[in-house]
Amino acid sequence: MAxxxxxxxxxxxxxxxxxxxxxxxxxxxxxxxxLIFRPDRFRFGDAALAFQRAAFDGxxxxxxxxxxxxxxxxxQSAAALQMFGVEVYVADLLAIGLFRELGPIITAIxxxxxxxxxxAAEIGTMKVDEELDALTTMGLPPVRFLVLPRVxxxxxxxxxxxxxxxxxxxxxxxxxxxxxxxxxxxxxxxVTDTATVFMIAFGLAKSCLFGLLVGLIxxxxxxxxxxxxxxxxxxxxxxxxxxLVAIAxxxxxxxxxxxxxxx
Amino acid sequence: MDxxxxxxxxxxxxxxxxxxxxxxTILRDVTFDVRxxxxxxxxxxxxxxxxxxxxHMIGLNPVLGGRLTLAGQEWTxxxxxxxxxxxxxxxxxxxxxxxxxxxxxxxxxxxxFSRLGRTARRARALELLADVELADAADRMPGEISGGMKxxxxxxxxxxxxxxVVFLDEPSAGLDPITSxxxxxxxxxxxxxxxxxxxxxxxxxxxVFAIADRCAMFDKARGRMIALGAPAALRDGSRDxxxxxxxxxxxxxxx
Numbered sequence: 001m002a003x004x005x006x007x008x009x010x011x012x013x014x015x016x017x018x019x020x021x022x023x024x025x026x027x028x029x030x031x032x033x034x035l036i037f038r039p040d041r042f043r044f045g046d047a048a049l050a051f052q053r054a055a056f057d058g059x060x061x062x063x064x065x066x067x068x069x070x071x072x073x074x075x076q077s078a079a080a081l082q083m084f085g086v087e088v089y090v091a092d093l094l095a096i097g098l099f100r101e102l103g104p105i106i107t108a109i110x111x112x113x114x115x116x117x118x119x120a121a122e123i124g125t126m127k128v129d130e131e132l133d134a135l136t137t138m139g140l141p142p143v144r145f146l147v148l149p150r151v152x153x154x155x156x157x158x159x160x161x162x163x164x165x166x167x168x169x170x171x172x173x174x175x176x177x178x179x180x181x182x183x184x185x186x187x188x189x190x191v192t193d194t195a196t197v198f199m200i201a202f203g204l205a206k207s208c209l210f211g212l213l214v215g216l217i218x219x220x221x222x223x224x225x226x227x228x229x230x231x232x233x234x235x236x237x238x239x240x241x242x243x244l245v246a247i248a249x250x251x252x253x254x255x256x257x258x259x260x261x262x263x
Numbered sequence: 264m265d266x267x268x269x270x271x272x273x274x275x276x277x278x279x280x281x282x283x284x285x286x287x288t289i290l291r292d293v294t295f296d297v298r299x300x301x302x303x304x305x306x307x308x309x310x311x312x313x314x315x316x317x318x319h320m321i322g323l324n325p326v327l328g329g330r331l332t333l334a335g336q337e338w339t340x341x342x343x344x345x346x347x348x349x350x351x352x353x354x355x356x357x358x359x360x361x362x363x364x365x366x367x368x369x370x371x372x373x374x375x376f377s378r379l380g381r382t383a384r385r386a387r388a389l390e391l392l393a394d395v396e397l398a399d400a401a402d403r404m405p406g407e408i409s410g411g412m413k414x415x416x417x418x419x420x421x422x423x424x425x426x427x428v429v430f431l432d433e434p435s436a437g438l439d440p441i442t443s444x445x446x447x448x449x450x451x452x453x454x455x456x457x458x459x460x461x462x463x464x465x466x467x468x469x470x471v472f473a474i475a476d477r478c479a480m481f482d483k484a485r486g487r488m489i490a491l492g493a494p495a496a497l498r499d500g501s502r503d504x505x506x507x508x509x510x511x512x513x514x515x516x517x518x
C-alpha cells in the first residue's frame with residue numbers, strides 16, 4: 001500500500017511539475033516573441049550584468065578546467081599512442097574531443113554550477129521577499145524582467161567561455177606534447193588540419209543550446225522556489241541537477257542526430 | 264483619524280467571495296465594499312485569511328467563488344494590464360529591488376508605463392520620495408536603510424502611477440510604535456492630499472483606530488467575515504465574543 005501510495009504521489013508530482021515547466025516555457029517563449037515587436041522593452045542593463053557575472057567572473061574557472069582537461073587528455077592518450085610511436089596524433093584527438101564535445105560540455109557544467117545555481121538563488125530570494133509579486137502587481141511580467149536577460153546572458157556567455165576553455169585545453173595539450181618532444185608547431189599543424197570550421201561552429205552552437213538550457217532551468221527553479229526557509233537552497237539544487245541532466249540528455253540526442261546525418 | 268469624508272462610490276466590491284487557494288478554502292461568503300477615498304482595514308488574527316483576501320484583491324490569486332470587482336472590472340487576462348495601473352501595493356517586507364537604489368525603485372514603474380520624458384520621470388520620482396520624506400535617501404540602496412524607510416519607499420513606488428487604490432500589507436509589522444505612528448500619519452496625509460483609497464491589512468489596533476474609516480474582521484475558526492463597520496463602533500457595539508475579545512473588551516469561549 002505504501003509503495004503504491006508513493007508511486008501515485010510521484011506520478012501526480014511529476015505531472016504537476018511537467019505542467020508547471022511547460023507553462024514557464026510557454027510564458028518565456030511568448031515574452032521573447034513579444035520583444036521582437038518591442039525590443040526596447042528588453043532589459044539590456046540587467047542582461048549585461050548577468051553576462052558579466054556569467055562570463056567574466058566565470059572565466060578563470062572555465063579556462064582553468066579547460067587547461068587541466070587538455071593536460072589530462074593529452075597524458076592519458078599519449079600513454080597509449082606512444083606505444084605505436086604516434087603520440088603526435090594526440091593533437092588530433094584533442095582538437096576533435098575539445099571542439100566537438102568536451103569544450104561545450106565542461107563549460108556548460110561550470111556554467112550550471114556557477115550561474116545556473118546563482119540565477120535560481122537570486123530569483124528564489126526575490127520570490128521569498130515578495131519581489132516577484134511586486135513585479136506582477138506593477139504589471140511587469142517577471143519572465144520578461146528577470147528571466148529573459150539571464151537566459152540571453154547565459155546563451156551569450158557560453159560560446160565565449162567555451163572557445164577560451166578549448167584554447168586553454170589545447171595549450172595544456174601542447175605543453176604535455178612538448179614534454180614528449182613533439183614540437184609545438186607540429187602540434188598546431190595537426191590541430192588546424194583536424195579542426196574544421198563546421199566542427200568549431202557546431203561546438204559553439206551546441207554551447208549556445210547548453211546556455212539556453214542552463215538559463216531556463218536555473219531561472220525556472222528560482223521562479224518555482226518554495227516559500228520556505230530552505231526554499232532558495234532547494235531551488236539552487238534543482239537548478240544544478242536539472243541542468244546537468246538536460247545537458248547530458250541533449251548532448252546524447254545531438255550525438256545520435258550527428259551519427260544519423262553523418263555530421 | 265482625520266476628517267476627510269470618503270464618497271459612497273464603491274471602488275472595490277466583494278460579493279459572496281470564497282477565498283483561499285485551489286483545494287483549500289479559507290473564508291466563505293465574504294461580502295463588502297471599499298468606498299472611494301476610504302481607508303479600509305482588513306482585521307483578524309494570524310492565519311485568518313486577511314492576506315489571502317488581499318491577494319485576491321490585487322489579482323495575484325483568483326477567487327475560488329463569488330465575484331470581486333475593482334473599479335467595476337473583474338481580474339481576467341484581458342483586464343489585468345489596465346487593473347494593474349489602478350493599484351499600488353506595499354508589501355510587508357517592502358519588496359524593494361535590492362540591486363536598485365531607492366530612486367531607481369520608484370522610477371521603475373514610471374520608466375515602464377509613464378509617457379514622461381527622462382528628466383520629468385526623475386523629477387517625479389524625487390517628488391514621490393519627498394512626499395514620503397525620503398528625498399535624501401534617493402541614492403541609497405535598500406540594504407542601507409531601515410525597515411520603516413523601506414516601507415515608505417515602497418509606498419512612494421506604489422503611488423508612482425497615481426493608482427486609484429493603494430494596498431498596504433501589514434504596514435506596522437516590525438516597526439517600533441513611534442515609527443509606526445509616523446507611518447500612520449503619512450498614510451493619513453497622503454489620503455488627505457491625494458484623495459487615494461487605501462486598503463490596509465493589519466492586526467495593530469492603535470493603527471486601526473488612528474487611520475481606518477471602516478474595517479472588516481475575519482475569524483479563522485468560523486471561516487468567514489464576522490464584523491464590518493467603523494472600528495470604534497465595532498469595539499463599543501459588537502456582541503460577538505471574538506470581536507469584543509479582539510478589541511480587548513470581552514471573552515472568547517468563557518476565557
